[in-house]
Amino acid sequence: MTTLQKVRQRAESDARSRGYYLNPDLQFLENLLEGLKQNEERYDYPSCPCRISSGTFEVDRDIICPCDYRDADVEEYGYCYCALYVRKDVSEGKTPIRPIPERRPREKQERAYAVSAETSTEKLAERTAAFVDKPSEAKMKMWYCKQCGYVCFREEPPYICPICKAKREMFDEIRLKADTRDVA
Amino acid sequence: MRTTKVPGENNKHRVLMYALSTCGWCKRAKRLLRDNSIEYEYIDVDLCSMEDRERIRRDILSRGGRLSYPTIIVDDTILITSFQEDRIREALEI
Numbered sequence: 001m002t003t004l005q006k007v008r009q010r011a012e013s014d015a016r017s018r019g020y021y022l023n024p025d026l027q028f029l030e031n032l033l034e035g036l037k038q039n040e041e042r043y044d045y046p047s048c049p050c051r052i053s054s055g056t057f058e059v060d061r062d063i064i065c066p067c068d069y070r071d072a073d074v075e076e077y078g079y080c081y082c083a084l085y086v087r088k089d090v091s092e093g094k095t096p097i098r099p100i101p102e103r104r105p106r107e108k109q110e111r112a113y114a115v116s117a118e119t120s121t122e123k124l125a126e127r128t129a130a131f132v133d134k135p136s137e138a139k140m141k142m143w144y145c146k147q148c149g150y151v152c153f154r155e156e157p158p159y160i161c162p163i164c165k166a167k168r169e170m171f172d173e174i175r176l177k178a179d180t181r182d183v184a
Numbered sequence: 185m186r187t188t189k190v191p192g193e194n195n196k197h198r199v200l201m202y203a204l205s206t207c208g209w210c211k212r213a214k215r216l217l218r219d220n221s222i223e224y225e226y227i228d229v230d231l232c233s234m235e236d237r238e239r240i241r242r243d244i245l246s247r248g249g250r251l252s253y254p255t256i257i258v259d260d261t262i263l264i265t266s267f268q269e270d271r272i273r274e275a276l277e278i
């Protein structure tokens with residue numbers, strides 16, 4: 001079982017490695033860390049406390065903290081959707097923290113509901129397979145960052161390179177001769 | 185759909201909040217209502233049944249809202265997405 005202490009340490013070290021800070025409002029921060037801990041206990045992965053999880057790893061992958069949208073949000077607004085990770089000026093109280101718009105595409109949010117609704121029906125296995133595995137795997141591609149060479153395997157390139165912070169435009173697809181589905 | 189009712193002296197408006205039990209902004213919203221003695225009902229969408237979750241999704245979208253939390257519905261007519269404190273205060277006259 002994870003502890004609040006572990007969740008906190010993980011967030012702190014992640015913030016440090018990216019040059020970010022954690023929310024300076026200690027009560028707000030505590031609530032978010034507690035939310036992350038609860039989600040990790042519930043789903044086995046620390047999905048975003050301010051978004052609804054489907055409970056299916058494949059569907060929630062983009063909202064496992066730190067989510068795919070964090071870096072773009074910190075860059076544009078100064079903090080992530082939950083306001084867990086913040087920029088220096090925000091941590092110093094120079095920029096106020098207010099809710100920001102959801103960057104996660106609507107179809108991904110909907111998929112979480114659709115998949116959760118499926119769990120209450122008998123067709124779960126078959127529908128989940130159709131919904132999650134085939135389309136997403138078929139869409140999975142290899143991407144590389146032209147600036148630093150970072151490589152990832154996912155449906156779309158990241159908004160920002162997690163290594164060198166290059167923008168999405170710096171990513172190019174690596175086309176493999178073999179069917180990429182075999183790679184997975 | 186089972187909502188939790190929070191009693192308060194100020195019951196001028198009917199307030200329903202769709203929330204997530206883990207979310208920092210939802211906790212802020214609940215605290216704002218509590219601090220102002222607002223009577224309200226809420227449901228933690230992450231903890232409710234899958235059927236209710238789907239019902240809530242349809243309700244939010246049919247009112248022109250977005251699937252972000254908290255979503256607050258005042259008097260069955262005003263929908264406020266996210267913890268927009270100014271809009272909440274305005275709708276509740278606090």
Ligand code: SF4
Pocket residue numbers: 047048049050063064065066067068069070080081082083084085
């Ligand atoms: S919005 Fe912030 S807290 Fe939520 S998953 Fe993304 S990085 Fe983590």
